[in-house]
Amino acid sequence: MRHHALGLAFALVAAAVVTSGGMASGQGGAAASVQLGPRPFFLVNDMADSDLKRRLQQCAVGPFRRSEFSIGHRGAPLQFPEHTRESYEAGALMGAGILECDVAFTRDLELVCRHAQNDLHTTTNILLTPLAKACTRPFTPAVIGPGDELVTPASAECRTSDITLAEFRTLKGKMDAFNPRARTPEQFVGGTAPFRTDLYSGPTSGTLMTHRDSIALFKRLGVKMTPELKFPSVPMPFNGFTQAAYAQKLIDEYKAAGVPPADVFPQSFNKDDVLYWIENEPAFGAQAVFLDDAATVADLPSAAELAAYRKQGIRIWAPPTFALLDLDAQQRIVPSQAARDAKAAGLDIITWTLERSGILANGKNGFYFQTIDPAITREGDVMRVIDVLARDVGVRGIFTDWPATVTYYASCMGK
Numbered sequence: 001m002r003h004h005a006l007g008l009a010f011a012l013v014a015a016a017v018v019t020s021g022g023m024a025s026g027q028g029g030a031a032a033s034v035q036l037g038p039r040p041f042f043l044v045n046d047m048a049d050s051d052l053k054r055r056l057q058q059c060a061v062g063p064f065r066r067s068e069f070s071i072g073h074r075g076a077p078l079q080f081p082e083h084t085r086e087s088y089e090a091g092a093l094m095g096a097g098i099l100e101c102d103v104a105f106t107r108d109l110e111l112v113c114r115h116a117q118n119d120l121h122t123t124t125n126i127l128l129t130p131l132a133k134a135c136t137r138p139f140t141p142a143v144i145g146p147g148d149e150l151v152t153p154a155s156a157e158c159r160t161s162d163i164t165l166a167e168f169r170t171l172k173g174k175m176d177a178f179n180p181r182a183r184t185p186e187q188f189v190g191g192t193a194p195f196r197t198d199l200y201s202g203p204t205s206g207t208l209m210t211h212r213d214s215i216a217l218f219k220r221l222g223v224k225m226t227p228e229l230k231f232p233s234v235p236m237p238f239n240g241f242t243q244a245a246y247a248q249k250l251i252d253e254y255k256a257a258g259v260p261p262a263d264v265f266p267q268s269f270n271k272d273d274v275l276y277w278i279e280n281e282p283a284f285g286a287q288a289v290f291l292d293d294a295a296t297v298a299d300l301p302s303a304a305e306l307a308a309y310r311k312q313g314i315r316i317w318a319p320p321t322f323a324l325l326d327l328d329a330q331q332r333i334v335p336s337q338a339a340r341d342a343k344a345a346g347l348d349i350i351t352w353t354l355e356r357s358g359i360l361a362n363g364k365n366g367f368y369f370q371t372i373d374p375a376i377t378r379e380g381d382v383m384r385v386i387d388v389l390a391r392d393v394g395v396r397g398i399f400t401d402w403p404a405t406v407t408y409y410a411s412c413m414g415k
Helices: 002-022 039-046 051-057 085-095 130-134 211-219 243-256 271-280 303-312 337-344 379-395 401-411
Strands: 067-072 094-106 111-113 135-139 151-152 155-157 224-229 289-291 316-318 326-329 333-335 349-355 397-400
Touching: 039 051, 039 401, 051 379, 051 401, 094 211, 094 397, 094 401, 111 211, 111 243, 130 135, 130 224, 130 333, 135 379, 155 243, 211 224, 211 243, 224 243, 224 289, 243 271, 271 289, 303 333, 303 337, 326 379, 333 379, 337 349, 349 379, 379 397, 379 401
Parallel strands: 067 094, 067 397, 094 224, 289 316, 316 349, 349 397
Antiparallel strands: 094 111, 135 155, 326 333
16 A cells, blocks of 8 residues: 555656656756655754754745755665665655666676665565575574674675576565674564664565666656766676776666766766766766765865866765864864865765764764764754755755755755
């Protein structure tokens, strides 16, 4: 019934797209086609009293619209299994103007949407199927000590390159998680974080997508596209498939589908991939995104390095959220030095990822808020983070695991 209802909602969205003349633009689309649900309203109401809170509250009646400022990170994986049709549909329904397919390849060199080439054991049901025998490393149960302590965690490794495209299509997506204390495969595929849900990981949902599938779906939904070329888990070339051929194949599938380069933001953490697109596919390379994998402030590029990116033709830099934020002497959230340096270098900025940190009010906000943790004390503080990123840092877009939150802000503030 849930899947039928979601399908009906998207029939209405499609009708709205046709009626309004399309939604490829962040400014386009009918307001009725965006449905945010209760979370953004909860977050705004949870904010400490401020001018920002009052302004956001005034927008509660809408209208809400699709915006390219709101980027569906793997779809809407706060509640839906990532990179599944259902996750993408939910992200579009919540107003994401851009959706992401992370791109890996199968044994027969077909491109599929997975966050990593070697994550099938945590993001699908493969270990519960006959394909488990094809995995690079089979399931190994946890070793539990006499005092119930975990001696060795359970493990497995299943890669997209272990199976063919036809075999990939038989799998079902689930929430990305595993139980390190598992003694059986059935236990291993559990472990979903308590702030997420397995409600949409049932046998009739979790529909996996090829890269081509995602292109066709995103075209129907009227959104732009941001594919991320993933680091291979296998030595390259793989069966004659080189890294350059991998990068080219990604672009070729957009060209074959007739997608304009302006609707595609190809991404990679590998600068060589980005430079390949800039040199060999300049129409697509013009808005290629160089993802930054910095784990701490010390890992961030210097002002000189950021300026060098721009000289190489890179136009969009995408670091994790913590990299762009800092606290001033009054413990207010402000742009970081790296954010100022990037702007001085002439780079556009996209950042990742909101709605991925669980409960914020417990004071243990982790990776994405590490530079501003003392200022994050309640769930509603995520709206302050968005505001600083939007108005003070000037980011072009925000990856989010729940697009409705960013869409609410974007609609209210004209982003």
